[in-house]
Amino acid sequence: MTTSTDSRTAAQPPSALSLREVSASYGGRTVLDGVSVEIPAATLCAVVGPNGAGKSTMVKAALGLVPSVRGHVELLGEPLRRVRRRVAYVPQQDSVAQDFPITAIQVVEMGRYPHRGWLRRLTRHDDELVAAAMDQVGVADLAEHPIDELSGGQRQRVFLARALAQGADLVILDEPFTAVDARTESALLEVLTTLCQNGRSVIAVHHDLRAVLDRFDHAVLLAGTVLAEGAPGDVLTPEHLERAYGMTPLVLNR
Numbered sequence: 001m002t003t004s005t006d007s008r009t010a011a012q013p014p015s016a017l018s019l020r021e022v023s024a025s026y027g028g029r030t031v032l033d034g035v036s037v038e039i040p041a042a043t044l045c046a047v048v049g050p051n052g053a054g055k056s057t058m059v060k061a062a063l064g065l066v067p068s069v070r071g072h073v074e075l076l077g078e079p080l081r082r083v084r085r086r087v088a089y090v091p092q093q094d095s096v097a098q099d100f101p102i103t104a105i106q107v108v109e110m111g112r113y114p115h116r117g118w119l120r121r122l123t124r125h126d127d128e129l130v131a132a133a134m135d136q137v138g139v140a141d142l143a144e145h146p147i148d149e150l151s152g153g154q155r156q157r158v159f160l161a162r163a164l165a166q167g168a169d170l171v172i173l174d175e176p177f178t179a180v181d182a183r184t185e186s187a188l189l190e191v192l193t194t195l196c197q198n199g200r201s202v203i204a205v206h207h208d209l210r211a212v213l214d215r216f217d218h219a220v221l222l223a224g225t226v227l228a229e230g231a232p233g234d235v236l237t238p239e240h241l242e243r244a245y246g247m248t249p250l251v252l253n254r
């Protein structure tokens, strides 16, 4: 397994996500087996691997969303219960109810609820953060549109805006670019890269290996267990990809 070579000291921020010997199962079927990763803070990290590799399960297990999990999980150097507010999660689009009777801005405002509670009114500061987040991902003009009337790509941007409005130190996204065009993907990656440059951490399940090589700082290659972790160039080698996918994707052969 390739691992990140930087030796972290006490003065450096903790890992964004640390999993030690994490296993997860559904109804007795193990889909993650002894997964250990150490994703550095302030990096843009991709979780890659073939369909069914356990990528979504890995991020959900880290977030306490899988009932049957064994092993040790830390986010931002702490157990989940101590950092919930500092972690934002954007689930896979098909797992998000699309028929909410609410507008785009109301979805983004939910990003502020962990700070205010459901029953307390948002402050002017919250309103400013919501507006800034929508502006950042280019959905300001869709604020009053019902979420179920937006296109898939617009909806993905709204959910990303919700994560940005939360001001989270760690943003975990599950296939955030499935419905967006290449230009939008590039612009959103720019937003995520800037977050990391400002000390935030981003972990995204992603299938576009070319983009992972070109734009990400760190990668985890998963196939039920971790096949490789580290710099994308060290992880997405022909040997590792052959083991994970049974082939080397053409786009990386060039």
Ligand SMILES: Nc1ncnc2c1ncn2[C@@H]1O[C@H](COP(=O)(O)OP(=O)(O)OP(=O)(O)O)[C@@H](O)[C@H]1O
Pocket: 026, 027, 031, 049, 050, 051, 052, 053, 054, 055, 056, 057, 058
């Ligand atoms: N809620 C669930 N109940 C039972 N089995 C599940 C559940 N969620 C996922 N699985 C199974 O666990 C395995 C891993 O699924 P997971 O969604 O984590 O993979 P993935 O790598 O994210 O896949 P994809 O790239 O297709 O999104 C699959 O075999 C899947 O069928």
